Amino acid sequence: MSRQLITHMEKFIKLSTEHQQVLINYVKRESYKKKEIILSSGDVCRSTYFVVKGCLRMYFITEKGLEQTTQFALENWWISDYMAFTSQTACGFYIQAVESTEVVVLDHYALERLYQEIPATERYFRMIYQKMAAAAQQRTKYFQDFSKEEIYIHFSKSFPEFIQRVPQYLIASYLGFTPEYLSEIRKKNLS
Amino acid sequence: MSRQLITHMEKFIKLSTEHQQVLINYVKRESYKKKEIILSSGDVCRSTYFVVKGCLRMYFITEKGLEQTTQFALENWWISDYMAFTSQTACGFYIQAVESTEVVVLDHYALERLYQEIPATERYFRMIYQKMAAAAQQRTKYFQDFSKEEIYIHFSKSFPEFIQRVPQYLIASYLGFTPEYLSEIRKKNLS
DNA sequence: CGCGACGTTGATTTGCCTCAACGATTGTGG
DNA sequence: CCACAATCGTTGAGGCAAATCAACGTCGCG
Numbered sequence: 001m002s003r004q005l006i007t008h009m010e011k012f013i014k015l016s017t018e019h020q021q022v023l024i025n026y027v028k029r030e031s032y033k034k035k036e037i038i039l040s041s042g043d044v045c046r047s048t049y050f051v052v053k054g055c056l057r058m059y060f061i062t063e064k065g066l067e068q069t070t071q072f073a074l075e076n077w078w079i080s081d082y083m084a085f086t087s088q089t090a091c092g093f094y095i096q097a098v099e100s101t102e103v104v105v106l107d108h109y110a111l112e113r114l115y116q117e118i119p120a121t122e123r124y125f126r127m128i129y130q131k132m133a134a135a136a137q138q139r140t141k142y143f144q145d146f147s148k149e150e151i152y153i154h155f156s157k158s159f160p161e162f163i164q165r166v167p168q169y170l171i172a173s174y175l176g177f178t179p180e181y182l183s184e185i186r187k188k189n190l191s
Numbered sequence: 192m193s194r195q196l197i198t199h200m201e202k203f204i205k206l207s208t209e210h211q212q213v214l215i216n217y218v219k220r221e222s223y224k225k226k227e228i229i230l231s232s233g234d235v236c237r238s239t240y241f242v243v244k245g246c247l248r249m250y251f252i253t254e255k256g257l258e259q260t261t262q263f264a265l266e267n268w269w270i271s272d273y274m275a276f277t278s279q280t281a282c283g284f285y286i287q288a289v290e291s292t293e294v295v296v297l298d299h300y301a302l303e304r305l306y307q308e309i310p311a312t313e314r315y316f317r318m319i320y321q322k323m324a325a326a327a328q329q330r331t332k333y334f335q336d337f338s339k340e341e342i343y344i345h346f347s348k349s350f351p352e353f354i355q356r357v358p359q360y361l362i363a364s365y366l367g368f369t370p371e372y373l374s375e376i377r378k379k380n381l382s
Numbered sequence: 383c384g385c386g387a388c389g390t391t392g393a394t395t396t397g398c399c400t401c402a403a404c405g406a407t408t409g410t411g412g
Numbered sequence: 413c414c415a416c417a418a419t420c421g422t423t424g425a426g427g428c429a430a431a432t433c434a435a436c437g438t439c440g441c442g
Contacts, residue, residue: 060332060336062336063336068332068335068336070331070332070335071328071331081328082324082325082328083325083326083328083329086321086322086325092332093328115314119310119313122310122313122317123306123313123317125321126313126314126316129317129321129323129324130273130277130316130320131277132320132323132327133273133320133323133324134273134274134277135274136323136324136327136331137261137262137272137273137274137284138274139331140261140327140330141251141259141261141283141284144253144259144261144367145251145253145254145259146254147397147398148397148398149397167419167420168420168421169419169420169421176335177398177399178398178399178400179420179421179422180398180399180400180421180422180423181397181398182421183421183422183423184398184422184423186421186422187422187423338429339429339430340429358387358388358389359388359389360387360388368430368431369431369432370388371389371390371391371430371431371432371433372429372430372431373389374389374390374391375390375391377389377390378390378391383442384441384442385441385442386439386440386441387438387439387440387441388437388438388439388440389436389437389439390435390437390438391434391435391437392433392434392435393432393433393434394431394432394433394434395430395431395432395433396428396429396430396431396432397428397429397430398427398428398429398430399427399428399429400425400426400427400428401424401426401427402423402424402425403422403423403424404421404422404423405420405421405422405423406419406421406422407418407419407420407421408417408419408420409416409417409418409419410415410416410417410418411414411415412413412414412415412416
């Protein structure tokens with residue numbers, strides 16, 4: 001149900017039952033199987049996705065032809081290509097289900113209507129984007145401060161659930177190094 | 192004057208002259224000389240800064256004791272440690288003037304009042320943070336896709352004004368490599 | 383004019399990648 | 413339910429991009 005999105009929004013703003021109904025009418029629910037592609041590079045990015053259950057990842061294809069993961073989204077996270085979503089143009093990323101995943105889909109047109117009909121949603125997304133900007137600053141800091149080995153150790157302590165749920169080669173791809181090197185790091189740090 | 196901030200906001204939202212006055216009463220104007228520190232790591236991050244004229248940079252001190260630049264802010268950009276600003280806690284970055292710089296300062300308390308008194312500001316900042324999130328995604332992509340040499344070439348083409356205004360060792364620090372290596376790249380690519 | 387900040391150059395070192403090969407585990411069709 | 417294939421993780425040899433270290437120009441400013 002879209003209930004979970006409403007619960008999440010109510011951590012930030014109040015929504016009357018009437019407004020909740022408006023919201024529900026504007027969103028879609030979708031399910032994806034493991035490895036299914038939700039959005040392809042080159043498509044117009046019409047939607048932003050809220051993960052209800054499961055895990056998505058965002059990646060792109062490098063000049064050398066490798067998949068490079070840039071983000072994961074677990075439960076209660078939003079994910080999209082925000083540059084392409086904002087301008088409703090072709091996006092430069094893929095979004096794929098890491099596990100079988102249920103999402104709430106909010107498309108650009110519906111969101112603009114929401115902002116008009118429920119001004120409080122403007123506040124909600126202001127806070128969500130603010131958290132994203134903050135997280136990006138922290139991420140930049142860690143990536144510049146630490147060696148690849150330290151990045152892995154820091155990541156595995158900060159987000160142990162990812163180590164459980166996500167295959168190692170995707171972790172490596174996200175952290176910016178090769179599966180081989182990750183393997184070496186793990187051997188050195190076995191506890 | 193704070194006029195420039197209002198002009199910037201009016202690219203995104205409408206403000207009555209009355210609201211403009213409210214805004215002006217909530218912000219401060221400040222000037223900083225070249226190399227002056229605006230915010231220190233460890234301070235509570237009470238404000239967000241809008242650059243009217245000049246250039247600021249954000250950096251932190253690495254474990255090895257080096258200054259690592261994470262962001263620049265030219266005219267019409269906002270800058271702050273958004274994690275620390277949101278929670279009103281000690282920040283992990285420094286903000287320093289690269290040139291002599293004039294800013295509009297908006298502190299946390301004033302901003303909360305603004306959101307209440309002028310709901311449209313919520314929309315404005317939603318859009319600003321959304322742009323930041325989008326920019327962070329693009330930046331992550333470039334940094335993972337390109338070699339350091341390609342990063343420099345891409346950066347110097349995308350933001351030629353930085354190459355003019357900002358000393359090379361700060362560019363190097365921002366792009367994540369040493370001044371020596373930057374020098375080598377420049378020699379190879381002189382046109 | 384002199385000093386400190388900035389940029390350059392070259393020799394050496396290293397963190398991490400590339401490539402290739404081989405186990406282990408998972409999934410799938412017969 | 414087994415055989416076989418694909419996917420995933422590990423290991424090791426060799427190589428390269430970029431860092432480190434040290435020394436030396438050069439420019440702008442007090």
